[in-house]
Every structure is written in C-alpha cells, then in structure tokens.
Amino acid sequence: MSEKKYRFLFISAFCLPEDSPFSGPKRGDGIPKEERLQNYGNLKHLLDDVDWEMHPGPLTNYGNWTVENRQEFLQVAAGRLPIVKEACESGKYNAIILEGGGEPGFLEARELTRRYGIPVTSCGHSQMHMASMLGNKFAIIDFSEVHTMFYHNLVVQHRMTDRCASIRNIGYYHSKPYYNDVESFSAERRKAMAGERCEAVERAVAESISAMEEDGADVIMFGCSGGFWMKPFVEKRLHEEGWDVPVIEGYGAAIELAKMQVNYGVTASGLAFPSDRPQKRPRKIVF
Structure with missing residues (x-):
C-alpha cells in the first residue's frame, strides 16, 4: 500500500459461494475492489485520499443466500472476527470498516481492534x-x-x-x-x-x-x-x-467516522472495551 494518510480495509459482512443462484457478493477471486464495494460510484469522492483494500468477508455457512435474520447474522459475525484480527496483526491498516447494515460482529471487533490501537467503524x-x-x-x-x-x-x-x-x-x-x-x-x-x-x-x-x-x-x-x-x-x-x-x-458515514478517529488519534475506550487483564478497573458500573 502507498503512504497515504488513510489506510483502510473494508470487510464485507459475508460472501456467497460462486454457484449461489441468489444475488449478493460472491467469493470469486479477481473481482475488482470497486465492484465489491457496494455503491462505489456514490462513495468514490470520499476515497480519493484513502489507500484502501477490500476483503470479501466470511463464506456463509448457513446456506447460499444473503444474511437477513438473527441466526444468519450471528453465524457471519463469528466468521468475520478472524479476518479482523489478521488485518490488525498485518500492520497495513490504520482503520477497518465493517460492511453490512446489521453490522455483524461490530462490538466484538471494537474489543479486538482496540488492543491494536486501530479504530473500526460500521454502518448502523x-x-x-x-x-x-x-x-x-x-x-x-x-x-x-x-x-x-x-x-x-x-x-x-x-x-x-x-x-x-x-x-x-x-x-x-x-x-x-x-x-x-x-x-x-x-x-x-x-x-x-x-x-x-x-x-x-x-x-x-x-x-x-x-x-x-x-x-x-x-x-x-x-x-x-x-x-x-x-x-x-x-x-x-x-x-x-x-x-x-x-x-x-452507512458506508459514507462509516468512512467519515473512520477518518475522524484517525485524525483525532483515538479509538474505543479501554473502559468500555477492557482488555482481559486491565491495569485499572472501575469498582462498579453505573446505569
């Protein structure tokens, strides 16, 4: 990747098998990132200053159709987290954007990416x-x-x-x-x-x-x-x-929120998303 200020990875919520008869993102290699990113034409101007890559997301393991209900969201959320972890460990990106309006795995990804000091945003x-x-x-x-x-x-x-x-x-x-x-x-x-x-x-x-x-x-x-x-x-x-x-x-909002966090040098709070063994702990959580 180049040395642009913003180095983002988009991760799809899921991808369908190549032989799926249903509409939705397919796993097939060789598909340009501009075709994988939904509504790229509406977002292009927001990405002029961004060096970005696109991950197709986890292969659906509940069937060959697009995610819609709670069971399907839960299953693709679990599949997306290893992709997030690998992206953080690569050192290539300074923000991650999770595609999908239902943002499967977002809270878990915030907990994970905070340990690496990398902001993650999602659509909702x-x-x-x-x-x-x-x-x-x-x-x-x-x-x-x-x-x-x-x-x-x-x-x-x-x-x-x-x-x-x-x-x-x-x-x-x-x-x-x-x-x-x-x-x-x-x-x-x-x-x-x-x-x-x-x-x-x-x-x-x-x-x-x-x-x-x-x-x-x-x-x-x-x-x-x-x-x-x-x-x-x-x-x-x-x-x-x-x-x-x-x-x-959601995509435009997620891109701009990611830029803001990179510019401001912040990511999720370590109190809201604590590590397994934090150095300091609150004595209670107040509602």
Missing part, C-alpha cells in the same frame, strides 16, 4: 451518530420484518432510543430458497439504475415523508446495506418535494 453505529449531529430525531428506512426487529436491537444497543423517531418498513426481502417472492429488492435496484419507475424508491419516499409528518423525524437514514443504493434517489425526491432534510447512508 456510524449513521446513528452522524444523524444525531444533524437533527433532533432520525428515521430508519428498512426493508423486511425480521431485519427491522434486528435493527431495533441495534438502536437500543447504541443507546439511541431517544434519538430514533421510528423504523419504517417498506416490505421487501432478500431472495431465499422455498420463497417465490414476486417483489425482489435487487430487481428494484436494477429498475432505479436504469431510470425506470422503482416501487422500492416510491415506498421509501412515502415512508420518509410519513416519518417526518407523523413521527417527528428530521433526518433520514437506512437500515439494511442492501438499501443504501436508494440514498441519492430518495434524497432527490424529498428535496424536489420541498423537504429540506439530510439523507445519509
């Missing part, structure tokens, strides 16, 4: 903190019931219940065996990119407006990283309709 955590700086309350646009309830836990985990106005579900799903889903989320993305009418964007815009009118939201963000592609489409539509609100997505 970064979005929530950025959104809390931009307004009073944020709304999350998510896509399926099971993922929405998983994301509900993240809001509680990151102590953002007072800043989250609502999570709005637009009713799409990742493709899986034994389900004949008529409405495919990935198909909606293809429509939007082709300039066609996209029902997913229509629903996201409608739910964003409802979140502002009914729930008190003044910032919009997204849950699943599979929906981050909607950011420019939803932002444009809301602004055209007169809604002067920030619309943010």
Whole structure:
C-alpha cells in the first residue's frame, strides 16, 4: 500500500459461494475492489485520499443466500472476527470498516481492534451518530420484518432510543430458497439504475415523508446495506418535494467516522472495551 494518510480495509459482512443462484457478493477471486464495494460510484469522492483494500468477508455457512435474520447474522459475525484480527496483526491498516447494515460482529471487533490501537467503524453505529449531529430525531428506512426487529436491537444497543423517531418498513426481502417472492429488492435496484419507475424508491419516499409528518423525524437514514443504493434517489425526491432534510447512508458515514478517529488519534475506550487483564478497573458500573 502507498503512504497515504488513510489506510483502510473494508470487510464485507459475508460472501456467497460462486454457484449461489441468489444475488449478493460472491467469493470469486479477481473481482475488482470497486465492484465489491457496494455503491462505489456514490462513495468514490470520499476515497480519493484513502489507500484502501477490500476483503470479501466470511463464506456463509448457513446456506447460499444473503444474511437477513438473527441466526444468519450471528453465524457471519463469528466468521468475520478472524479476518479482523489478521488485518490488525498485518500492520497495513490504520482503520477497518465493517460492511453490512446489521453490522455483524461490530462490538466484538471494537474489543479486538482496540488492543491494536486501530479504530473500526460500521454502518448502523456510524449513521446513528452522524444523524444525531444533524437533527433532533432520525428515521430508519428498512426493508423486511425480521431485519427491522434486528435493527431495533441495534438502536437500543447504541443507546439511541431517544434519538430514533421510528423504523419504517417498506416490505421487501432478500431472495431465499422455498420463497417465490414476486417483489425482489435487487430487481428494484436494477429498475432505479436504469431510470425506470422503482416501487422500492416510491415506498421509501412515502415512508420518509410519513416519518417526518407523523413521527417527528428530521433526518433520514437506512437500515439494511442492501438499501443504501436508494440514498441519492430518495434524497432527490424529498428535496424536489420541498423537504429540506439530510439523507445519509452507512458506508459514507462509516468512512467519515473512520477518518475522524484517525485524525483525532483515538479509538474505543479501554473502559468500555477492557482488555482481559486491565491495569485499572472501575469498582462498579453505573446505569
């Protein structure tokens, strides 16, 4: 890697086997990093000053489809931690960015990377903190019931219940065996990119407006990283309709939060993420 100030490693939440019939990142070697990083076109300007690499993430061991429920998140989280540890030990990077809206393994990775003095960021955590700086309350646009309830836990985990106005579900799903889903989320993305009418964007815009009118939201963000592609489409539509609100997505927020921590020379607190044998210990934890 070159001697740029920022040396980042992106780690995908998971990768699918090469022969998987479902949409999602595949393990195949030789895929350019720009193709592996979702929505690279929207993020390119944020990476001009970054020397970055991309890891495909752990191979799914629950099946050959995209992660969506708690069991699947837990299994890929365990698979991602050895990749994080290897990256820290390599000495090549000064920050790690975990892909995936559900941020599997993020807290565990914070504990691990702190020992090496390397900050690690992820999508949900970064979005929530950025959104809390931009307004009073944020709304999350998510896509399926099971993922929405998983994301509900993240809001509680990151102590953002007072800043989250609502999570709005637009009713799409990742493709899986034994389900004949008529409405495919990935198909909606293809429509939007082709300039066609996209029902997913229509629903996201409608739910964003409802979140502002009914729930008190003044910032919009997204849950699943599979929906981050909607950011420019939803932002444009809301602004055209007169809604002067920030619309943010997780990868950009995670990149900027990583830069901030590198610039400021900080990483996670050793009290929040203590080592196995800390030199000092608090006598109690106060809630």
